Amino acid sequence: MNLKKTVLICGTILIAGAALIVLIFNTEPTASQSNNTRETPMLVQTFTAETGTYTPLITAMGTVEARDEVWLRPRVNGEVIYRSENFKPGGFVRAGEVLLRIDPSDYEAALQQSRSLLSQAQADLMIEMGQQEVARREYEQFDDTLSAANKALVLRQPQLTRVRAEVESAEAAVEQAMLDLERTTIRAPFDAHILDRLVNIGSQVSAGEDLGRLVAADAFRISALVKPGDLSRIPFSDSDNPAARLRNRSSWPQGVYRNGTVENMQASLTPQTRLARVLIRVDDPLGYYDDENRSFPLIIGSYIETEIETRPLENVVRINRDHLRQDDTVWVMDDGRLDIRTVEVVFSDATYAYISDGINDGERIVTTSLASVRQGAPLQLSGSADSQPETIMTAE
Numbered sequence: 001m002n003l004k005k006t007v008l009i010c011g012t013i014l015i016a017g018a019a020l021i022v023l024i025f026n027t028e029p030t031a032s033q034s035n036n037t038r039e040t041p042m043l044v045q046t047f048t049a050e051t052g053t054y055t056p057l058i059t060a061m062g063t064v065e066a067r068d069e070v071w072l073r074p075r076v077n078g079e080v081i082y083r084s085e086n087f088k089p090g091g092f093v094r095a096g097e098v099l100l101r102i103d104p105s106d107y108e109a110a111l112q113q114s115r116s117l118l119s120q121a122q123a124d125l126m127i128e129m130g131q132q133e134v135a136r137r138e139y140e141q142f143d144d145t146l147s148a149a150n151k152a153l154v155l156r157q158p159q160l161t162r163v164r165a166e167v168e169s170a171e172a173a174v175e176q177a178m179l180d181l182e183r184t185t186i187r188a189p190f191d192a193h194i195l196d197r198l199v200n201i202g203s204q205v206s207a208g209e210d211l212g213r214l215v216a217a218d219a220f221r222i223s224a225l226v227k228p229g230d231l232s233r234i235p236f237s238d239s240d241n242p243a244a245r246l247r248n249r250s251s252w253p254q255g256v257y258r259n260g261t262v263e264n265m266q267a268s269l270t271p272q273t274r275l276a277r278v279l280i281r282v283d284d285p286l287g288y289y290d291d292e293n294r295s296f297p298l299i300i301g302s303y304i305e306t307e308i309e310t311r312p313l314e315n316v317v318r319i320n321r322d323h324l325r326q327d328d329t330v331w332v333m334d335d336g337r338l339d340i341r342t343v344e345v346v347f348s349d350a351t352y353a354y355i356s357d358g359i360n361d362g363e364r365i366v367t368t369s370l371a372s373v374r375q376g377a378p379l380q381l382s383g384s385a386d387s388q389p390e391t392i393m394t395a396e
Contacts, residue, residue: 041380042372046333046364053314057245057307058233059350060278062224064302067281068190068216073208075183078102080203088197092217092288093188100199100211102184111177118170121163128163186211193217193286195300220285220298222246222260224306225275233310233347234278236265244280245307252296258282262308280306313347316354323367324353331366331373332359338366338377 082101086093093099192214199211224244226234235242244260259282266277287294298304324345325331332339343358359365366379 041336041378042338042368042370043382044333044366044368044370044379045382046366049317049319049359049361049363049365051315051317051361053312054316054318054352054354055312056233056310056347056349056352056354058226058230058310060224060226060306060308062222062278062280062304062306064282064285064298064300064304065221065223066215066300067219067221070189070214072099072186072211072214074100074102074186074205074211075207076102076107076180077206078104078106078184078204080199080201080205083199083201087194087212089194091194092286093192093194093214095188095190095192097188098185099188100186102186102205104181104184107177107181107184111174111181114170114173114177118167118174121166121170125163125167128160132160188214190214191217191288193288215300217284217286217288219281219283220300221263222280222282222298222304222306223266224278224280224304224308225270225273226278226308228269228274228276230310231265231276231278234262234265234308235311236262242309244309246280246282246298247305247307248296248298248302249305251302256296258293258296258298260306278308280308307350310347310349313354313356316346316356317359317361318352318354319359319365320367321348321351321353323365324348330355330359331370333364333366333379333381336379338370338373338375338379340373340375 079102080100081103082098084093084097084099085091086097087099193216194212195215196213197211199205205211222244242262244262246258246260247256260280261282263279263281266279269276282298284290284293285298287297319330323330324343325340328343328345330341330343332341341358343355345353346356347354364381368382370377
């Protein structure tokens with residue numbers, strides 16, 4: 001092949017390639033920009049708001065204390081000759097039960113002596129009454145010619161007054177001797193739990209000396225600390241005392257609680273925390289009367305969580321506190337869109353917020369935490385999160 005023919009072929013190939021490239025660039029598709037954007041709805045869970053009457057609970061920590069406590073002390077001196085087996089630390093005694101006896105010998109002798117003195121005084125009174133009759137007859141002989149002063153002397157009125165006084169004194173001495181003898185027997189003043197015992201058989205005791213420490217077993221009290229601002233919510237003056245629910249999280253199983261009754265408040269704030277004390281009564285704290293309570297006793301000095309019922313709130317919506325957003329706002333799903341509502345919260349306890357304005361009955365409250373919060377953002381319902389009642393075991 002000669003050179004001319006070779007050059008012609010190569011030139012034809014180059015021209016054809018160039019034409020093909022131009023054709024490709026002129027016929028390729030072009031991208032167009034659209035201004036329309038599509039938002040993907042956020043999946044949320046909701047619950048339905050219900051307007052009603054609710055009873056908030058004030059949560060407070062408190063300490064178990066004895067409601068009635070006494071130090072047992074004798075009123076007479078002597079040697080202890082008897083001690084009850086129940087009179088020991090940790091024991092339980094019934095009201096009127098004999099705890100100790102002091103040797104009564106000296107007091108029995110004193111009673112006998114005072115009775116003898118009373119008999120002598122009564123005999124003197126009888127003799128004087130006979131002499132009174134003799135004096136009356138002698139007075140009649142004077143034919144009422146004596147002065148009033150002489151008349152009293154003749155009728156022996158001073159002697160009669162003295163003898164009667166001696167009788168009354170002897171009667172009082174007998175009563176005192178009987179009391180002293182009775183006081184040699186020391187009884188429980190009420191159903192009691194024994195905290196301390198300081199004497200034993202053979203101990204020499206004196207009047208006013210400590211013998212033991214007793215606390216009433218029928219009820220203890222809990223001194224719960226609450227904010228002074230919460231006191232107005234507790235109905236102290238109502239005819240029925242408000243109820244309280246008690247938990248010992250460190251000792252009792254999960255879900256176990258006991259019931260108490262709010263009795264009163266203490267009219268002073270704690271010096272350190274400036275909190276108010278609310279006094280709560282708990283019946284049968286150690287389970288002496290009901291075996292069910294024995295499994296969950298209240299020990300003096302224990303730290304207890306209390307939930308105190310307050311006055312009911314009417315026509316309010318109750319929501320979980322976690323669903324109350326920043327600056328007292330609530331997220332509402334309204335026609336598939338997010339509506340950020342400002343609400344009026346009348347009260348909040350440890351679990352719930354109570355709303356009086358801003359939420360209507362039947363509206364759906366968003367419970368899901370959203371990464372992007374914007375008024376009018378599209379929402380899509382993925383389920384419901386209506387609260388369920390808590391299952392709790394009760395020790396009455």
